Amino acid sequence: MKNIQLKVCGMKHNLLEVTALQPDYVGFIFYEGSPRNFEGDIPLLPSEVKKVGVFVNATISEILSKAKQFQLDVIQLHGDETHSFCEELANSEEISCEIWKVFGIKDTFDFSVLKEYEPHVSAFLFDTKGKEKGGNGYTFNWSVLKKYPSEKPFVLSGGIGLDEVEQLLEILKTDLPIFTIDVNSKFEDKPGLKNTKQLQQFINKLNTIQSNL
Numbered sequence: 001m002k003n004i005q006l007k008v009c010g011m012k013h014n015l016l017e018v019t020a021l022q023p024d025y026v027g028f029i030f031y032e033g034s035p036r037n038f039e040g041d042i043p044l045l046p047s048e049v050k051k052v053g054v055f056v057n058a059t060i061s062e063i064l065s066k067a068k069q070f071q072l073d074v075i076q077l078h079g080d081e082t083h084s085f086c087e088e089l090a091n092s093e094e095i096s097c098e099i100w101k102v103f104g105i106k107d108t109f110d111f112s113v114l115k116e117y118e119p120h121v122s123a124f125l126f127d128t129k130g131k132e133k134g135g136n137g138y139t140f141n142w143s144v145l146k147k148y149p150s151e152k153p154f155v156l157s158g159g160i161g162l163d164e165v166e167q168l169l170e171i172l173k174t175d176l177p178i179f180t181i182d183v184n185s186k187f188e189d190k191p192g193l194k195n196t197k198q199l200q201q202f203i204n205k206l207n208t209i210q211s212n213l
Contacts, residue, residue, distance in 0.1 A: 002213045004172060005180040006206060007052060007155065008199065010036035012192025019049050021199055025180065027052040027076065030066050035191035036184075042070050052076050052100075060089060067095045076125060078102040083116035090120045098122035100155060104129030105140040111149050118152055125182065128158030139164060142171050153179040161186025162198060165205045172213060181206065 008018055009027030019026060026045070028038040030053055042051065050073035055063050057079035067075060075089065075097045090099055101121045103109065106129040114124060128140040138159040148154070154176075160168070160183050172178060185191075187199050 002172060002210055004178065004206065004210055006203065007180050007182040008187070008194060009052070009054065009157075009182055009184040010034075010188070010192055011194070012036050012038055014193055014196065015045075016043060017196050018194050018199065019045050021196060021203060022046065023049060023199075023203075025050045025052050025074065027054050027182070027184075028070070029054040030058065030062075031056040031078070038192075050074060054078050057081070060085070060092070063089065064092060064094050067097055072097055074098045074100055074122075076100045076102060078127075083120060086117055086120040100125045102127055102157075105144055105158075107141050107144065109144050109147075111147060114150060114152070118150060121152070123153045123155060123179065124150075125155040125157055127182075139167070142167065145171070145176055146174075148176060151177060153177045155180040155182050157182035157184075159186060162202055162205070165202075165209070168206075169209050169212070172209060 005024035007025035007027055008023045011018065011026050011028055026049055028051065029036045031037055051070060052074040053066050053070065053072040054076045055078065063075060077099065081101065086099055086101060099121045100123045101117050102125040105126050128138055140158050156178050160181060183202065187194050189195050
């Protein structure tokens with residue numbers, strides 16, 4: 001049985017209601033260009049729920065400051081960050097966060113670009129390439145991932161909702177090193193406000209999928 005984890009990203013309004021559902025990760029977007037840009041304080045969360053900070057072309061100092069302020073467990077880089085940027089961040093002695101590097105996919109992708117990043121990140125995250133930096137609300141062509149050449153674990157993201165459960169079942173049956181499913185806009189009543197009833201339905205379906213793998 002695979003242990004597929006769940007990340008609920010774009011948290012802003014009903015954080016405690018969402019964490020009561022016990023996702024593995026909750027994501028906070030620190031990017032002013034996003035309608036889900038997080039400002040304010042993060043209340044005390046259950047210890048088993050990890051905090052992911054999402055950054056888009058921020059500076060090293062900005063990232064380190066947020067990571068320390070909010071005691072982040074994971075730094076998710078959603079911009080045009082280079083492999084040398086990731087290396088510098090990974091070598092920082094100020095924090096001990098995992099680093100996930102995001103790449104957008106639509107119908108094709110050149111996986112060779114990942115090789116230089118591999119030594120400096122904990123995981124990759126594949127999202128739908130679209131107008132927005134995340135939260136576009138539709139999936140990319142998952143068949144592209146059949147050519148994934150690495151053993152580095154990755155997060156599957158981009159427009160995943162209740163209607164994608166059958167597709168999820170099929171891709172999770174493969175040998176691809178998917179370790180986390182990332183959901184966001186398909187479970188919102190408005191940006192940053194999650195529909196916990198729908199999220200619970202999805203969690204139940206994800207648990208059923210895992211029991212059949």
